[in-house]
Amino acid sequence: MGEFDLIARYFTRPGPQGRGVALGVGDDCALLQPAPGMQLAVSSDMLVEGRHFFPDVYPPHLGHKALAVNLSDLAACGARPLAFTLALSLPRVDESWLQGFAEGLFALADAHGCALVGGDTTQGPLNLCITVFGEVPAGQALLRSGARAGDDIWVSGTPGEARLALDALRGQLQASPEVLTALRQRLERPTPRVPLGGQLVGVASSAIDVSDGLLGDLSHILAASRVGATIEVDEAINLLAASACLTGAGRCFDHNLLMRCALAGGDDYELAFTAPPDQRPAVLEAGRRSDTQVTRIGRIEAAPGLRLVDGAGRPVQGRFPSFDHFAA
Numbered sequence: 602m603g604e605f606d607l608i609a610r611y612f613t614r615p616g617p618q619g620r621g622v623a624l625g626v627g628d629d630c631a632l633l634q635p636a637p638g639m640q641l642a643v644s645s646d647m648l649v650e651g652r653h654f655f656p657d658v659y660p661p662h663l664g665h666k667a668l669a670v671n672l673s674d675l676a677a678c679g680a681r682p683l684a685f686t687l688a689l690s691l692p693r694v695d696e697s698w699l700q701g702f703a704e705g706l707f708a709l710a711d712a713h714g715c716a717l718v719g720g721d722t723t724q725g726p727l728n729l730c731i732t733v734f735g736e737v738p739a740g741q742a743l744l745r746s747g748a749r750a751g752d753d754i755w756v757s758g759t760p761g762e763a764r765l766a767l768d769a770l771r772g773q774l775q776a777s778p779e780v781l782t783a784l785r786q787r788l789e790r791p792t793p794r795v796p797l798g799g800q801l802v803g804v805a806s807s808a809i810d811v812s813d814g815l816l817g818d819l820s821h822i823l824a825a826s827r828v829g830a831t832i833e834v835d836e837a838i839n840l841l842a843a844s845a846c847l848t849g850a851g852r853c854f855d856h857n858l859l860m861r862c863a864l865a866g867g868d869d870y871e872l873a874f875t876a877p878p879d880q881r882p883a884v885l886e887a888g889r890r891s892d893t894q895v896t897r898i899g900r901i902e903a904a905p906g907l908r909l910v911d912g913a914g915r916p917v918q919g920r921f922p923s924f925d926h927f928a929a
Contacts, residue, residue, distance in 0.1 A: 602694045604722050611703045612687065612717060619716030621683040621736060631718035633684055639736040641683075644674035650727040654789070655770065660698045662789040663729075664705030669793045670812065671733035672713060673870040676798030677810040679743040680735030682715035689720065690728040713795055743798065743874070747807040748826035752875040754899035755805075755884060757794050760815045761841040761859065762787040764866025774858070783846035791870040797895070800887035801874060808874035814865040816921045819873050820907060832899040835912040837863040840896055864909075865921035875901055 618625035624632035635641055648667055650656055668685065675682055710717060766784035768774040776784065801808060807826060811818050815837065823830055838856070841863045876884050888895035909917040
């Protein structure tokens, strides 16, 4: 099968291209037309075999995750998905793998009304790069730079589950088959919080997606907003310990393990965001409308730095660095 046969069979779909797409797959460029009064939001993410996913990953799960990590960036800006491109490097043509990958990719794309409008294929090590396009009302995008002293700090979902899965798959953590299956779903099929992000426009003051670790990603908000913060560590730990994925086993895991995973684990693709205290009812309503758990875990302060406290307000010591591809 040649390159263009591969594209035609697995990545070209008949019928209308989708909302905001004037021209999709088949020309040198796609043409996008955001609605009047909207701005384009654009983000790219790359997934590399052995770095971002295991070689034996189920192909539909990989197709899902490849797009999910990009949709998560749109969610963090409060943007609605429009379209995406796919650059795919393959060591060889494996029709069964391609069929599964495309099924997972398009199932998530269809769920969010996001059309594939172009890209590239080449032979080489397995490598996936997606660029996603969304739209957001002009001047209303959620940014990292909007946090203000006094704001609450919130997080969606349950940060740390993906890191627990990674530790278990590496043989560094003992987990029952049932727990491992549930955790692996969170690692390989993350849920992009697009509905929540849209609901937070006009409510949240800043936002970021949690891809490299909760505290590390929050530090980007602090730096961009020139503020500091205090985080209530027990809130994040209790969220993870009570996770539905752990089916009651969370309380049996070591406290320090749960703390490390909740605060520094990556690959969760949850949203961390800030909002003024008078917006608490609106934040909870945004969570209800988007069917997403949201939890307040701290507050923004004027004094620089990130301070960790336990449930009694006592300082918590430790380093919880985020993931860095080029760290020693």
